[in-house]
Amino acid sequence: MTDTSTPGKKTDWASPQLLAKVAQRQRAEKRFRRLGLSAIVIALAMLATLLFSIAGKGYSAFYQTRLVMDVTFSEAVIDPKGTRNEDDLRAAGYGGIVRDTLRETFPDVKSRKDLRELFALVSKGAPMQLRDMVLDNPDLIGQTVPVDFIAGDDIDMFNKGFIPRDVPEGDRRVKDMEIAWFDQLDAVGAVKMVFNSTFFTSGDSREPELAGIWGAISGSFYTLIVTFLISFPIGVMSAIYLEEFAPQNKFTDLIEVNINNLAAVPSIVFGLLGLALFLNVAHLPRSAPLVGGLTLALMTLPTIIIASRAAIRAVPDSIREAALGLGASKQQTAFHHVLPLSMPGILTGTIIGLSQALGETAPLLMIGMVAFIVDIPGGFTDAATVLPVQIFLWADSPERAFVEKTSGAILVLLGFLIFMNALAVLLRKKFERRW
Amino acid sequence: MSFLPLVLVLLAMCTFGYWYGSRRAMAQTDSSVRRVAVRPHQFGLYVAIWGLVPPVFLIVLWGLFQEFGSSLGPALFDQIRTIVFPVVTLLVAAGGLYVSIQKINPALKVRKTIETAVYGVLILASTLSVLTTVGIVFSLLFETIQFFDKVPLSEFFLGLEWSPQTALRADQVGSSGAFGAIPLFAGTMLITLIAMMVAVPLGLFSAVYMTEYATDRFRAIVKPILEILAGIPTVVYGFFAALTVGVFFRDVGSAIGLDVVSESALAAGVVMGMMIIPFISSLSDDIIMAVPQSLRDGSYGLGATRSETVMKVILPAALPGIVGAVLLAVSRAIGETMIVVMAAGFAANLTANPLEAVTTVTVQIVGLLVGDQEFDSAKTLAAFALALVLFVITLSLNVIALIVVRKYREKYD
Amino acid sequence: MQMLADVTTPEIEDVEAIISAKDVSVFYGDKQALNNVNLDIPANQITSLIGPSGCGKSTFLRCLNRMNDTVFGCRVEGNITLDGQDIYAPEVDEVLLRARVGMVFQKPNPFPKSIYDNVAYGPRIHGLTRDKDELDEVVLTSLEKAGLLKEVKDRLNATGTGLSGGQQQRLCIARALAVQPDIILMDEPCSALDPIATARIEELIEELRENYTIIIVTHSMQQAARISQKTAFFHMGEIVEVGDTEQLFTNPRDDRTQGYITGRFG
Known part of the structure; x- marks a missing residue:
C-alpha cells in the first residue's frame, strides 16, 4: 500500500489489492443504490397500505342490505277515520305495522326478549320508510305489498361478512337466533344487496344504516364557497x-x-383565531359554514398568494414593456395583460389551496363545526359540519358499522380531492405557456 | 333599516352613478376633441368610487363603534342603529355622487383618481396577511395573560402534572386542577422524534435516489405518486393510525410478549412520519438539485462512485439546506393535530417509552376547547396559553429554517 | 488628425429639434449609466444611436419616453424637453407621454392575443375611437402602414404570436402606429430578425419617416448609415460625437468614433 504514495512510483492499478478495493467500492455502490430504492419502495408501500386498508373497509358502505317482507297497510291503523288527511297519515303508528309484519313473517317468536331481538332485524328507520311510502301514494292503504326494509346495522354487517359465523356466539353482536332468522329470509330470496342511496342523500344519524354524508358534503360546499369568495x-x-x-x-x-410564516402556522392556531375573532368578538353564529369558511380563508390565503406570485412572475417583462410602451398605465398593464396571462397558474394554485381547505379538520373543531347535526344545511349560517369533521365524528363511534361508513366517507373525500387536483393538473397542462 | 338592504341601496346608487357619469362624460366629449385621454366608463367608475368609498369608510367606523357604543344605553343605541346610521350613510353616498358628477369635465384627470383608489384596495388586501398575524398574536396573548393571572408561570412551564379536567370545589383556589405542561411538551417531542426517525431517512434517501439515480421516466411517475402522501387529509391519517396501525402494533407487541397500548406514541409517530415523507423528500430534492453540477463533475472526474459522491460531496454541500428542511418538518409535526387527536392518548403521561400512550399540546388544545366552553375558566384559557407556546415554537423554527435555507441558496446562486 | 481644431456643436440646420436633451445623467442605484448627455433630435428625420454594447444608448432611448421609470432604483438627472416641455416635470403624465412617444422593442413582443386585438389595444385604452367602425379603420390603416395588411388581412383573428419573427416585429410597429404617436423609439428592432426581414423593416422605417420622427438604436453601423440622417455615437455613457450621418461615417472627428466605425473596437 505504501508504495502508491511514494513519489516517482506509478500506481499499479492492476494490483490485486486495488482491484479488490474497487470491487468492494462497487459493492458499496450497489448497496447504496438499493438503499435509496428501498426507501422509495417503503414509502410507496405505506401509501398502498393506507389506501387499500381504507378502500377495503369502505367500499361496502356504498351497498346496503335490504330485507323484503310483505306489509299490510291496514287502514284501521293508518287512517281509522278514512279522511286521508295528510297530518293524520303522518302521525299514524307505523311502528306497529313494522312489528306486525315481523311477527307475521316469524310466527314462532313469542317471548318478549326474543321479540325485541326480532324487531332489531330491520332499521329503526323502518316506520319512517313506510310513512314516506304512504304519503307518496295514499292508495297503498288497505293493500298488502312487498317492502324492501333497510336492515339493522348488525344484520347489514353480518350480511357483508364483517361478522363471521365461526366465532363463539358470546363474542359477536349477532346471535345465533338472529342468524337463523336471517338464513330463513335468505332461503326465500328475501335478502337483497342494493346501492346505498341513503348514504349519499341523508344527513348524520345515530343509526349507522340511516347515516349519510349529504349533510357534510353540503356543509363542505358552503364552507368552500365562503373560503373561495x-x-x-x-x-x-x-x-x-x-x-x-x-x-x-x-x-x-x-x-x-x-x-411565508403564515403558511407554516399550524392550522389549529387559525382555529383559535377564528374562535376568538369571529365568535367571541364578531358574534357570528357558531358551527356555521360562514365562520368555517372565513377561518379557512385566512389559512388558505398564503397558499394562494404564493402560487399567484409565482404565476405573475412567470409573465415575461417584454409583455409589460410592450403595454407600457403604448402608453398603458401600470395598472392597465397589470390588469389587461399580466393578470389574464397568469390566470391559469393562479387558478391552479387556488384549486390546490381549496383542496387543502377541503381536507382540513382541526380549525373547524375549534369553532364548533363538530356538533351532531341531522339536518342538511341550507345556507351559510345554518349549523353544519364538513366532510372531514364528519369522518372524525364517525371514527369515534363504537359501532362496527360506523367503521365502514367512516371509510366510505373517506373514499368520497379522497374522490373529491383527486378530482380537484386532476382539474389543477389539467388546467396547468392545457394553458401552460412556454415563453 | 338593517345592513343588507343598506348595502343593496348603496350598490344601486353607485350603479346609477356609473351609468350617469359615463353618459355625462360621453355628452361632454362630443365636441371635436380628437384626443380624449380617458374613456367615458372611466368617468363612470370615478363617480361610482366617490359614491362608494366614503360610505364604506363610515360603515367600517360603525363596525368599530358598535363594539363600544352599547354603553350609550340600549334605546339611544338602537335609534342610532336603525335611523341615524343608515340615513347618514346614504346622505354621504348621495353627496359623493353629486359632487363628483358636478366635477366631470374632459380635463379632469379621472384615471389618476381611479388608480389611486385601486392602489388603496390592493394595499389593503396585502395588509390583511399582516393583520392576520397581529390577530393571532393578540387573540392568543389576551387570553394567555388572563390564564397566567390564575395559574403561575412556574407551574405551567415546570409542573409535572397536567389534569385540567378535575374540577374540585368551585370556591377553591386553583379549582380546575393542575396545569403543569411538561408532560405535554415531552409527549409532543416523543411523537415528533418518532416521526422524524421515520420521515428523515425515508425522505432523504428517496430524494437522493430520485436526483442521482432515477431515470427521468421513473421520476416522472414515482414523484407525483409519493406526493399523494402530502395531499391526504390528516383526518384520514388519524383514522388509519387509530384503526389500523395502532391495532397492528398492539397485536405484534402481544405476539412477541410486549405490552403495547393501542394508542401508543409509536403508532401516532410512525403515521405522522409517513405524512411528512414527501415534505422532506421534495424539499431535499430541490436542495440536492441546487448543488452545482461542477461539484459532481469534480468528484466523478477523480473516479469516485456515485454513492461516494453523494455521501462525501453532495450531502455535505447540501447539509445546511437539509437541516433547514428538517426543521420545517419538525415545525409541521409539532403543530399537527388530527393524527394525534385520533391516535394518541388523552391522559398526560410523562414517559419516554414509545409503547405507552402520551398526549401532546395539540391534543390538549382540542380537548379543552371542544364541547362545553366557559370563557375565562382556567381550563379554557389554558388552551390559548398552549396555542401561544405552539405558535411561538413553530414560528421560531420556521424563521430559523428559512434563514438557513436562504443562506444555503445564496451560496450556490 | 485634425479633429481637435474644429470641435463645434454639430448642428443640422433648417430642421428644428423636437426633442432636446440637456446634461442628462442616469443612475441605476449607485452605478452611473449616462453622463451629461446632450442631444437634439430633429423632427421628421431618422436619428440613429450607435456604440458598443453597454455604452448607454438604450438607456438614453428609454429616457425619452420615461420607460426607465419602471426600473426600480433608476434616477434621471438633467433636462429632456419634448416640444419645449420638460417631460420629467411632475405634472406630466408618463402615460400620455408614452402615447406620444411610442416604442418598438428589441425582441418582437406581441401580446398573446389576436392580431386585431394587438393593434386595437392602444386606441382602446386611450379612447381614440368612438365606435367599432372607426376602430376597424385605425387597425387596418396601421397594419397597412406597417406593410403587414396584405399578409394578415384574412386572419386578423389569428393570434399574433403565431406570425414569423419579422411579421411579429411589423405587428409591433403597427401596434405603435395605431396610437398615432409623433415619435417612435426603436430599440434594435432588427437584432432578432433574419436579413430579409431586416430589409423589409428598414424599408418600412424609411417610409415612416415622412410622418414620424424616428430614433433608432442599432448595433449595425451599416444599418445606421443606410437609413438615418443623423447619427450619435455613444461610448462609456457619454456622447462622443454626433452629426450628419454621412459626415460621421466618412469623416469622423473623434478617433474613438474612427476606431469604432473601422471596427477596431466595440
Whole structure:
C-alpha cells in the first residue's frame, strides 16, 4: 500500500489489492443504490397500505342490505277515520305495522326478549320508510305489498361478512337466533344487496344504516364557497400588489416575511383565531359554514398568494414593456395583460389551496363545526359540519358499522380531492405557456 | 333599516352613478376633441368610487363603534342603529355622487383618481396577511395573560402534572386542577422524534435516489405518486393510525410478549412520519438539485462512485439546506393535530417509552376547547396559553429554517 | 488628425429639434449609466444611436419616453424637453407621454392575443375611437402602414404570436402606429430578425419617416448609415460625437468614433 504514495512510483492499478478495493467500492455502490430504492419502495408501500386498508373497509358502505317482507297497510291503523288527511297519515303508528309484519313473517317468536331481538332485524328507520311510502301514494292503504326494509346495522354487517359465523356466539353482536332468522329470509330470496342511496342523500344519524354524508358534503360546499369568495380576490390582489406595484421597502419586506410564516402556522392556531375573532368578538353564529369558511380563508390565503406570485412572475417583462410602451398605465398593464396571462397558474394554485381547505379538520373543531347535526344545511349560517369533521365524528363511534361508513366517507373525500387536483393538473397542462 | 338592504341601496346608487357619469362624460366629449385621454366608463367608475368609498369608510367606523357604543344605553343605541346610521350613510353616498358628477369635465384627470383608489384596495388586501398575524398574536396573548393571572408561570412551564379536567370545589383556589405542561411538551417531542426517525431517512434517501439515480421516466411517475402522501387529509391519517396501525402494533407487541397500548406514541409517530415523507423528500430534492453540477463533475472526474459522491460531496454541500428542511418538518409535526387527536392518548403521561400512550399540546388544545366552553375558566384559557407556546415554537423554527435555507441558496446562486 | 481644431456643436440646420436633451445623467442605484448627455433630435428625420454594447444608448432611448421609470432604483438627472416641455416635470403624465412617444422593442413582443386585438389595444385604452367602425379603420390603416395588411388581412383573428419573427416585429410597429404617436423609439428592432426581414423593416422605417420622427438604436453601423440622417455615437455613457450621418461615417472627428466605425473596437 505504501508504495502508491511514494513519489516517482506509478500506481499499479492492476494490483490485486486495488482491484479488490474497487470491487468492494462497487459493492458499496450497489448497496447504496438499493438503499435509496428501498426507501422509495417503503414509502410507496405505506401509501398502498393506507389506501387499500381504507378502500377495503369502505367500499361496502356504498351497498346496503335490504330485507323484503310483505306489509299490510291496514287502514284501521293508518287512517281509522278514512279522511286521508295528510297530518293524520303522518302521525299514524307505523311502528306497529313494522312489528306486525315481523311477527307475521316469524310466527314462532313469542317471548318478549326474543321479540325485541326480532324487531332489531330491520332499521329503526323502518316506520319512517313506510310513512314516506304512504304519503307518496295514499292508495297503498288497505293493500298488502312487498317492502324492501333497510336492515339493522348488525344484520347489514353480518350480511357483508364483517361478522363471521365461526366465532363463539358470546363474542359477536349477532346471535345465533338472529342468524337463523336471517338464513330463513335468505332461503326465500328475501335478502337483497342494493346501492346505498341513503348514504349519499341523508344527513348524520345515530343509526349507522340511516347515516349519510349529504349533510357534510353540503356543509363542505358552503364552507368552500365562503373560503373561495374571500381568499381568491384578496390573495390575487395581494399577489398583484407585491409583484407589480410594491416599492422595495421595510413594509413590503414585512408583508412578504409574514406571508411565508403564515403558511407554516399550524392550522389549529387559525382555529383559535377564528374562535376568538369571529365568535367571541364578531358574534357570528357558531358551527356555521360562514365562520368555517372565513377561518379557512385566512389559512388558505398564503397558499394562494404564493402560487399567484409565482404565476405573475412567470409573465415575461417584454409583455409589460410592450403595454407600457403604448402608453398603458401600470395598472392597465397589470390588469389587461399580466393578470389574464397568469390566470391559469393562479387558478391552479387556488384549486390546490381549496383542496387543502377541503381536507382540513382541526380549525373547524375549534369553532364548533363538530356538533351532531341531522339536518342538511341550507345556507351559510345554518349549523353544519364538513366532510372531514364528519369522518372524525364517525371514527369515534363504537359501532362496527360506523367503521365502514367512516371509510366510505373517506373514499368520497379522497374522490373529491383527486378530482380537484386532476382539474389543477389539467388546467396547468392545457394553458401552460412556454415563453 | 338593517345592513343588507343598506348595502343593496348603496350598490344601486353607485350603479346609477356609473351609468350617469359615463353618459355625462360621453355628452361632454362630443365636441371635436380628437384626443380624449380617458374613456367615458372611466368617468363612470370615478363617480361610482366617490359614491362608494366614503360610505364604506363610515360603515367600517360603525363596525368599530358598535363594539363600544352599547354603553350609550340600549334605546339611544338602537335609534342610532336603525335611523341615524343608515340615513347618514346614504346622505354621504348621495353627496359623493353629486359632487363628483358636478366635477366631470374632459380635463379632469379621472384615471389618476381611479388608480389611486385601486392602489388603496390592493394595499389593503396585502395588509390583511399582516393583520392576520397581529390577530393571532393578540387573540392568543389576551387570553394567555388572563390564564397566567390564575395559574403561575412556574407551574405551567415546570409542573409535572397536567389534569385540567378535575374540577374540585368551585370556591377553591386553583379549582380546575393542575396545569403543569411538561408532560405535554415531552409527549409532543416523543411523537415528533418518532416521526422524524421515520420521515428523515425515508425522505432523504428517496430524494437522493430520485436526483442521482432515477431515470427521468421513473421520476416522472414515482414523484407525483409519493406526493399523494402530502395531499391526504390528516383526518384520514388519524383514522388509519387509530384503526389500523395502532391495532397492528398492539397485536405484534402481544405476539412477541410486549405490552403495547393501542394508542401508543409509536403508532401516532410512525403515521405522522409517513405524512411528512414527501415534505422532506421534495424539499431535499430541490436542495440536492441546487448543488452545482461542477461539484459532481469534480468528484466523478477523480473516479469516485456515485454513492461516494453523494455521501462525501453532495450531502455535505447540501447539509445546511437539509437541516433547514428538517426543521420545517419538525415545525409541521409539532403543530399537527388530527393524527394525534385520533391516535394518541388523552391522559398526560410523562414517559419516554414509545409503547405507552402520551398526549401532546395539540391534543390538549382540542380537548379543552371542544364541547362545553366557559370563557375565562382556567381550563379554557389554558388552551390559548398552549396555542401561544405552539405558535411561538413553530414560528421560531420556521424563521430559523428559512434563514438557513436562504443562506444555503445564496451560496450556490 | 485634425479633429481637435474644429470641435463645434454639430448642428443640422433648417430642421428644428423636437426633442432636446440637456446634461442628462442616469443612475441605476449607485452605478452611473449616462453622463451629461446632450442631444437634439430633429423632427421628421431618422436619428440613429450607435456604440458598443453597454455604452448607454438604450438607456438614453428609454429616457425619452420615461420607460426607465419602471426600473426600480433608476434616477434621471438633467433636462429632456419634448416640444419645449420638460417631460420629467411632475405634472406630466408618463402615460400620455408614452402615447406620444411610442416604442418598438428589441425582441418582437406581441401580446398573446389576436392580431386585431394587438393593434386595437392602444386606441382602446386611450379612447381614440368612438365606435367599432372607426376602430376597424385605425387597425387596418396601421397594419397597412406597417406593410403587414396584405399578409394578415384574412386572419386578423389569428393570434399574433403565431406570425414569423419579422411579421411579429411589423405587428409591433403597427401596434405603435395605431396610437398615432409623433415619435417612435426603436430599440434594435432588427437584432432578432433574419436579413430579409431586416430589409423589409428598414424599408418600412424609411417610409415612416415622412410622418414620424424616428430614433433608432442599432448595433449595425451599416444599418445606421443606410437609413438615418443623423447619427450619435455613444461610448462609456457619454456622447462622443454626433452629426450628419454621412459626415460621421466618412469623416469622423473623434478617433474613438474612427476606431469604432473601422471596427477596431466595440
